[in-house]
Amino acid sequence: MSATLNEPSRTTPVIHEADICVIGGSCTGVFAAVRAARLGASVVIIEKQNAFGGVATQGLVNIWHSLKDTEYKRDIIAGLTREVIERLRKRDAVVSHDDNPNSAYLLNTEELKIELDELITENRITPMLHTSFALPFRKDNRIEAAIVENKSGRGAVRAKFFIDATGDGDAAARLDLPFTLKTHVQPPTTCAKILGTEGIDIAGLIGKHREEYDLPDDWGWNAAVVGLPGGKMHAETHVFDVDCSNAEDLTRAEMEGRRHVRAYMDIIRKYAGKKPVLADIASYIGIRETRHVHGTYRITEEDVLTGRAFPDAIAFGSYRVDVHHEDRPGITFRYLNGNENIFEKGKGWTNGRWRPETASDPTAYQIPYRTMLQDTIPNLIVAGRAIDADTGSYGAVRVMVNMNQTGEAAGVAAYLALNGNKTFTGVDPAALRSAMEQGGSIML
Numbered sequence: 001m002s003a004t005l006n007e008p009s010r011t012t013p014v015i016h017e018a019d020i021c022v023i024g025g026s027c028t029g030v031f032a033a034v035r036a037a038r039l040g041a042s043v044v045i046i047e048k049q050n051a052f053g054g055v056a057t058q059g060l061v062n063i064w065h066s067l068k069d070t071e072y073k074r075d076i077i078a079g080l081t082r083e084v085i086e087r088l089r090k091r092d093a094v095v096s097h098d099d100n101p102n103s104a105y106l107l108n109t110e111e112l113k114i115e116l117d118e119l120i121t122e123n124r125i126t127p128m129l130h131t132s133f134a135l136p137f138r139k140d141n142r143i144e145a146a147i148v149e150n151k152s153g154r155g156a157v158r159a160k161f162f163i164d165a166t167g168d169g170d171a172a173a174r175l176d177l178p179f180t181l182k183t184h185v186q187p188p189t190t191c192a193k194i195l196g197t198e199g200i201d202i203a204g205l206i207g208k209h210r211e212e213y214d215l216p217d218d219w220g221w222n223a224a225v226v227g228l229p230g231g232k233m234h235a236e237t238h239v240f241d242v243d244c245s246n247a248e249d250l251t252r253a254e255m256e257g258r259r260h261v262r263a264y265m266d267i268i269r270k271y272a273g274k275k276p277v278l279a280d281i282a283s284y285i286g287i288r289e290t291r292h293v294h295g296t297y298r299i300t301e302e303d304v305l306t307g308r309a310f311p312d313a314i315a316f317g318s319y320r321v322d323v324h325h326e327d328r329p330g331i332t333f334r335y336l337n338g339n340e341n342i343f344e345k346g347k348g349w350t351n352g353r354w355r356p357e358t359a360s361d362p363t364a365y366q367i368p369y370r371t372m373l374q375d376t377i378p379n380l381i382v383a384g385r386a387i388d389a390d391t392g393s394y395g396a397v398r399v400m401v402n403m404n405q406t407g408e409a410a411g412v413a414a415y416l417a418l419n420g421n422k423t424f425t426g427v428d429p430a431a432l433r434s435a436m437e438q439g440g441s442i443m444l
């Protein structure tokens with residue numbers, strides 16, 4: 001048994017009071033905060049990094065997928081995702097490939113940080129950067145405050161409603177709410193912006209020399225960086241066998257991920273005779289998956305791939321099922337039209353079908369509000385990648401254009417609960433959908 005200490009009990013100052021407290025400030029969290037603030041709520045947002053945006057900024061992941069259905073005929077996503085794309089466009093900070101299933105929008109991640117700051121300021125949201133959520137302060141079955149730690153010490157943010165947008169379901173886990181943490185989660189990647197890698201077969205070089213550099217048998221991808229000629233965002237490797245909701249594993253993953261970046265740059269130097277320049281490395285490892293907080297509904301792969309309609313649908317998507325394997329190097333893609341592509345290192349691609357041909361195919365899927373709800377703590381909702389989803393459905397819903405919508409739904413639901421003196425489970429899904437639509441979201 002590990003040693004323990006008994007901390008003296010203490011009095012914690014209440015440093016902010018608001019209607020709504022958003023914990024975690026990726027686009028999911030910021031969009032939740034903005035939607036609630038625009039409806040008239042006072043909002044505090046807590047983010048442990050030095051900027052908002054999560055994986056989309058600090059993780060350097062610069063691709064948002066299509067806002068249209070799989071046939072590129074119908075708009076299915078708008079809201080703050082569309083608004084931010086248009087705002088970035090004014091600064092030449094986005095490049096659109098409207099009908100490209102891999103990368104509809106390439107974003108300048110640094111401009112996105114500033115855009116999110118502006119959204120926070122314009123909407124009079126109280127920002128707390130460099131601030132970690134530590135614990136919920138519980139009174140009866142509700143959260144009364146979020147206990148946070150930052151440069152000034154420990155403090156409490158008191159609010160009526162809380163949105164857990166930490167990606168890892170940190171607030172829910174600290175409340176001992178049940179969650180799923182699979183043995184095989186999608187593995188994380190440390191992303192890097194590198195200059196001077198154009199025309200180099202990085203995957204081929206890594207494959208050939210990985211043993212010399214102690215790199216896993218793996219695969220990866222890269223994308224152009226907006227406005228940086230010769231610059232690419234590289235996600236070339238994965239760190240396997242780590243649980244990024246565990247502090248020790250997370251530390252190991254961070255250092256191992258950075259070591260991978262150095263290793264493949266050294267391979268390029270030695271075997272391609274080039275001099276790549278490391279322009280930027282993600283300020284934290286890109287975490288694909290950790291906890292899924294048990295919701296009142298778990299979305300399934302079948303729901304996604306058959307385009308099942310839900311009366312409480314609050315988010316819509318067309319991005320394929322995309323599961324990075326944890327147990328063997330490779331990836332599985334499944335599409336709404338029945339096609340399937342599986343890549344396995346050493347075997348290459350196997351292209352087939354996961355179901356027989358049908359007369360027509362769904363062109364979009366829906367995410368129900370219930371994936372964000374639990375019925376134990378009435379003033380807490382989960383948004384972002386910790387929502388309740390099985391392996392296959394999560395492979396699709398996890399992308400940012402989808403997660404952003406869960407944030408918007410959480411913000412609007414929090415306002416409706418506040419205004420109507422309700423709990424999150426008591427919010428009428430029809431009223432939520434209608435309020436979301438009035439605020440600029442598309443509801444199918």
Ligand SMILES: Cc1cc2nc3c(=O)[nH]c(=O)nc-3n(C[C@H](O)[C@H](O)[C@H](O)COP(=O)(O)OP(=O)(O)OC[C@H]3O[C@@H](n4cnc5c(N)ncnc54)[C@H](O)[C@@H]3O)c2cc1C
Binds near residue numbers: 062189286
């Ligand atoms: C390497 C990689 C590549 C990917 N590629 C793509 C892609 O090309 N396109 C795409 O759309 N999706 C991609 N994804 C998936 C997508 O980026 C994520 O699923 C999505 O961003 C998750 O959003 P989120 O808001 O739930 O979580 P996150 O973006 O992880 O945000 C969580 C936020 O909460 C903060 N936080 C966490 N804990 C605390 C705490 N205790 N206190 C305070 N703050 C806290 C974090 O700092 C962070 O800002 C990729 C993911 C990875 C890792």
